[in-house]
Amino acid sequence: MITLSMRPCGDFRTSYKADNQIFETKTIRWLTMASIGLLCFAPMVLDAYFLTLFIQISYLGIAALGLNILVGFTGQISLGHGAFFGFGAFASAWLNNSFGIPVWLAIPLAGWLTMVVGMLFGSPAARIKGLYLAIATLAAQFIIEDFFARAEWFSGGAYGAAAEPFTLFGFAFDSDESFFYVALFALVFMTLWATNLMRSRDGRAFVAVRDHYLSAEIMGISLNWYRLLSFGVSSFFAGIGGALYGHYLGFVSAEGFTLMMSVQFLAMIIIGGLGSVKGAILGTIFIVLLPEVLESTVALMAETGLVSHGSLTEGMAYLKEMAIGLVIILFLIFEPQGLAHRWKQIKAYWKFYPFAY
Amino acid sequence: MNTELLLQLTVNGLIVGLLYGVIAMCFVLIYKSTQVVNFAQGEFLLIGAWVCWGTLVWLDLPFYIGFLLTLGFMTLFGILIQAVFLRPMIGEPIISVIMITIGLSMFFQSLMKWIFGVSAESYPQVFETSVVNIAGLNIELAYILSLIFSVVMMAGFYWFFKHSRMGLAMRATAFDQQVASSLGISVSKVFAASWAISAMVSATAGIVIGMVNGVSSALSFIGIKVFPAVILGGLDSIVGGVVGGVIIGLLENLAEFIDSQYLHIGNLYTIAPFYILLIILTIKPYGLFGTRDIERI
Numbered sequence: 001m002i003t004l005s006m007r008p009c010g011d012f013r014t015s016y017k018a019d020n021q022i023f024e025t026k027t028i029r030w031l032t033m034a035s036i037g038l039l040c041f042a043p044m045v046l047d048a049y050f051l052t053l054f055i056q057i058s059y060l061g062i063a064a065l066g067l068n069i070l071v072g073f074t075g076q077i078s079l080g081h082g083a084f085f086g087f088g089a090f091a092s093a094w095l096n097n098s099f100g101i102p103v104w105l106a107i108p109l110a111g112w113l114t115m116v117v118g119m120l121f122g123s124p125a126a127r128i129k130g131l132y133l134a135i136a137t138l139a140a141q142f143i144i145e146d147f148f149a150r151a152e153w154f155s156g157g158a159y160g161a162a163a164e165p166f167t168l169f170g171f172a173f174d175s176d177e178s179f180f181y182v183a184l185f186a187l188v189f190m191t192l193w194a195t196n197l198m199r200s201r202d203g204r205a206f207v208a209v210r211d212h213y214l215s216a217e218i219m220g221i222s223l224n225w226y227r228l229l230s231f232g233v234s235s236f237f238a239g240i241g242g243a244l245y246g247h248y249l250g251f252v253s254a255e256g257f258t259l260m261m262s263v264q265f266l267a268m269i270i271i272g273g274l275g276s277v278k279g280a281i282l283g284t285i286f287i288v289l290l291p292e293v294l295e296s297t298v299a300l301m302a303e304t305g306l307v308s309h310g311s312l313t314e315g316m317a318y319l320k321e322m323a324i325g326l327v328i329i330l331f332l333i334f335e336p337q338g339l340a341h342r343w344k345q346i347k348a349y350w351k352f353y354p355f356a357y
Numbered sequence: 358m359n360t361e362l363l364l365q366l367t368v369n370g371l372i373v374g375l376l377y378g379v380i381a382m383c384f385v386l387i388y389k390s391t392q393v394v395n396f397a398q399g400e401f402l403l404i405g406a407w408v409c410w411g412t413l414v415w416l417d418l419p420f421y422i423g424f425l426l427t428l429g430f431m432t433l434f435g436i437l438i439q440a441v442f443l444r445p446m447i448g449e450p451i452i453s454v455i456m457i458t459i460g461l462s463m464f465f466q467s468l469m470k471w472i473f474g475v476s477a478e479s480y481p482q483v484f485e486t487s488v489v490n491i492a493g494l495n496i497e498l499a500y501i502l503s504l505i506f507s508v509v510m511m512a513g514f515y516w517f518f519k520h521s522r523m524g525l526a527m528r529a530t531a532f533d534q535q536v537a538s539s540l541g542i543s544v545s546k547v548f549a550a551s552w553a554i555s556a557m558v559s560a561t562a563g564i565v566i567g568m569v570n571g572v573s574s575a576l577s578f579i580g581i582k583v584f585p586a587v588i589l590g591g592l593d594s595i596v597g598g599v600v601g602g603v604i605i606g607l608l609e610n611l612a613e614f615i616d617s618q619y620l621h622i623g624n625l626y627t628i629a630p631f632y633i634l635l636i637i638l639t640i641k642p643y644g645l646f647g648t649r650d651i652e653r654i
Contacts, residue, residue, distance in 0.1 A: 077452050124635065128642045130451045131394050131592070135584050136638045139631040146628045259581075263459055270456055318471035325464030332457050333445050 020199050022192075039184055043177040051176040053288060058187035059244040061284040064268040065194045065277065066237020071266070072275035073198065074230035075210030076125055080137040081265045083144035084235045086257025088114045088242025090148065090155045093163040093252050103166045103247055111239040117144075118235020119228055126224040129213075141259055148254040160253035163246040179248055186244055187281075190237060194277050197233070206230055210275075260321075267328045273338025282339040290327065291320040359618060366610040372500050374606020375507035379562050380579060381586040381598030382514055383555040389531040389593050390551040393443055393454055397462035398559060399580015404465060405431050405560020406567035406576055407473050413481050427564070428557050435556030436549045443552075444545075466577050477573035499569045506565050510558060511599060518595070523550060531593075585630040589637050591647020600645060605630050 013019040023029035043051060067081045092110035095101045101109065121140040125133055148155045155161055165174035166182050173179045197203045205226050208216035217223050246252045264287060272283025295316060335342060380398060387395045408430055412423035442461060446454050518524040529537040530547045538544045563576055586605045590597025612629035616622055643649045 071452060077455065124638050124642075128638055131455070132588070132638060132642050134394070134451075134455055135588055136635060138581070138584060139634045139638075142628060142631045143635070146624060149624070150622070260463070263463060266456060266459070270453075274452075315471040318467040321467035322464050322471070325460045325462075325467070328460035329442060329457055329464070332449075332453050332460070333442070336449065336453060 022195055022199070036184075036188060040181070043180045048176045051180050053292065055176065055179060055183040055248055057281075057284050057288050058183035059241045059248065060265075060268070060288060061187055061241075061281050062190045062244070063238045063241030064265055064272070064280040064284045065190060066234040066241070067265045068269045068272075068274065068277070068280040069194060069197070069206065069237070070230050070234035072269055072273075072279075073203070073210060074206040074227065075213075076122075076227060076230060077130065077134040078122075078137045078231070078234065079134055079259065079262050079266070080121065080141035080144065081234070081238055082257045082259065082261030082263075083141045084114050084118055084238035085242040085245070085261065085265070086148060086252075086254075087117055087144060087235075088239030089163070089246035089252045089257075090161060090242075091239065092243035093161040093246050094154050096164050097161065103164055104168055107166075107240060107243040107247070110243040111236045114239025114242070115232045115236040118238070119232040122228055122231025122235075125227045125231060129227075138259070141262055145254075145257060148257065155252070155254055158254065160251055161246075163250055163252055165250060166247045174250075183244065183248070186240065190240060191277060191281065194237070194280075198277065202226070202229065207275075263328075264324065267324055269338075270328060271331050271338055273340030276338070276340035278343070279338050279340030282343070286327075286339065287324065290323055294320060294323055359614075362618075363614055366614050367607065368496065369500075370607040370610030371603065372504050372507075372606075373609070374603035375511075375599075376503060376562055376566065376602070377579070377583060377586050377606050378599035378602025379507050379510045380559055381583050381590065381602045382511070382595055383559045383562075384583055384587055385590075385593065385595050385598040386514075386527075386551050387555045388587075389595070390527050391439070391443065391548050393446070394451075394458065395555070396455060396458040397438075397465065397580070398555075398583060399577035400462050400465040400469075401431070401435075401556045401559035402563030402566065402579055403469055403572075403574065403577045404434065404563075405556075406563035406572045407469055409560070409564045410478060410480060410567065410572050411473070414478075424564070427560060431556045431560040432553040435552040435554075438556075439549050439552035444548075462577070462580070466574060470574055473572075475574060477571040477575070479571040480568045497569070503565045503569060506561070510561070514595065523547075527551060582630060585634040585637075587644075588634055589644055591644030593648055594644070594646035597644055597646030605633070608633060 023032060042054070063081065063085050067078065070076050070078055088110045091113045092103070092106045095106040095109055095113075096103055121137065121144075124136045128136065149157065151157070165172045166179065167173070171178075173182050198206075205216070205221045208219065208221055209223060209226050209230075213223055216226075268283035268287045269280050270283070271286050272281065273279030298316065298319070331338065380402065383401070384395060384398050387393055387398075405427055409423055409427040412418050412426050413420065416423070418426070438461065442457055443454075446457055516524075518528060526537070526542045527547050527550065529540065529542055530544055534544055537547075563572075566576060566579070582605070583602070586601035587598055588601070589604060590599070590601030609626055609630055613626040616625035637644065
């Protein structure tokens with residue numbers, strides 16, 4: 001169903017080393033580094049609105065990366081990713097508030113805590129798969145959500161928890177401009193981590209479990225362990241993303257982490273492309289920008305008088321949800337391999353022009 | 358121990374459980390014949406209830422006409438959903454199928470919120486609502502109606518699958534699509550019919566619940582609550598769906614009883630079925646009546 005990397009015809013690899021490169025060509029490596037370098041100057045040029053969007057993309061993108069390791073690479077299904085994201089946010093705030101652990105340490109610790117919880121709820125995955133697993137994680141979503149509302153010692157119950165800003169060497173990253181760098185660093189770091197994971201023995205074991213679990217088991221890959229591990233890794237990413245979210249907003253409330261959020265994460269990786277690190281990021285960008293674009297389009301239409309002002313703007317919240325639902329459906333029917341696949345096709349087109357391939 | 362409350366809750370649980378059973382039956386019907394896990398089952402209830410409400414309140418039609426209109430609409434709707442969205446998904450991996458029904462559920466849930474608003478609306482008085490006293494228990498007439506509805510629906514399903522031509526064709530298709538197709542059964546018709554029936558019956562259940570509790574977007578949550586019921590009963594067993602529904606309904610109300618009398622945690626009512634779900638999945642993943650998958654290489 002999903003190939004790890006689709007290469008155009010005629011693009012051959014002759015050694016394992018060449019096959020395992022993080023960047024396919026030198027040009028891509030330099031371009032990536034240059035664009036990350038350029039992004040470092042973004043806070044000086046862009047206004048707060050775009051910075052907020054970027055920060056949103058990075059913390060959601062990290063969680064989406066994790067989900068893609070679980071769904072795209074290992075072939076398991078999780079409908080509880082939003083709850084794990086929330087758990088990370090609460091855990092980091094809790095570690096910081098109750099034990100005085102500095103935020104820079106609390107974030108990875110929250111990731112590990114979420115990993116433990118994820119493995120706990122992922123443990124049925126050792127026995128069940130596919131549809132049954134989807135329903136088990138659905139139960140996990142509701143149980144964790146209920147836990148947030150109930151456990152006042154952990155999450156502050158109905159009042160929510162306050163989260164301190166990220167501080168390093170006495171400097172508080174509490175504005176959009178400064179937190180931008182934290183988000184950028186985290187995104188680059190976690191993307192590298194995910195890419196490297198997929199190049200390693202464990203990553204290849206994940207893919208083997210996805211592609212044919214019986215063959216994988218016959219080859220000596222422990223199915224239970226790798227299914228559990230992939231749950232752990234995916235929850236770890238979700239926890240890190242959630243912790244960043246909490247420390248960025250400064251406040252975590254129990255209401256946000258619903259099934260809807262889990263579905264949004266799934267939408268991101270489906271739109272971006274299952275089984276592709278780049279795809280997870282592309283999908284996140286798409287899902288974050290979609291409501292914004294929709295809103296400005298409707299505002300524009302209302303201004304020019306195409307639609308009456310009240311009807312569409314009032315239903316904006318519903319319109320956004322409907323758009324996400326519709327986009328999931330359309331992508332599944334017309335482009336099941338997602339934006340990453342489309343991107344490769346565009347690249348191949350330019351590479352081989354004027355020949356088809 | 359408060360015996361009266363326990364009895365009242367048990368009766369409630371039985372009635373609600375039978376309704377869950379009906380919805381679980383619809384869910385299993387779709388899963389069995391088309392291998393699609395329908396996460397949008399709750400939206401069928403929601404749409405049915407709202408459309409019927411719309412015909413009664415906005416168009417001011419008498420109940421039976423509005424009801425028939427709703428049934429017709431839901432039949433078309435079910436067929437349309439199957440033909441437009443689910444048919445391209447045949448042969449796709451399970452995550453795609455799950456996601457497309459989740460996408461549908463999200464789309465229609467917000468569409469309904471947009472059209473009909475978020476606040477709960479009550480149905481116009483169709484039947485006389487009064488409280489009947491049976492053996493010392495106060496039971497609303499509407500509950501008895503819903504009980505009758507559930508039983509009739511279940512009997513109808515039983516007859517349909519045992520004796521009608523279409524029902525037999527459906528069972529044949531569920532057993533083996535290729536054999537059924539080679540025996541002259543139109544598989545695409547069976548697929549369409551199972552979606553249509555499921556949508557129709559779910560909508561009726563939605564209307565019944567709407568009459569008792571009022572219509573609101575909370576109705577679609579029942580579609581999620583059905584999962585514990587179907588997993589408990591076994592995903593591909595219609596009888597299992599009914600039994601699972603009743604058990605979950607009873608357990609839910611028992612949890613409410615224990616919660617209100619002893620534990621005082623609050624909210625145990627909604628969350629208990631999911632704990633049960635996790636326990637079943639770890640102990641007996643294929644449920645009480647489900648068939649165990651045997652994979653061959």
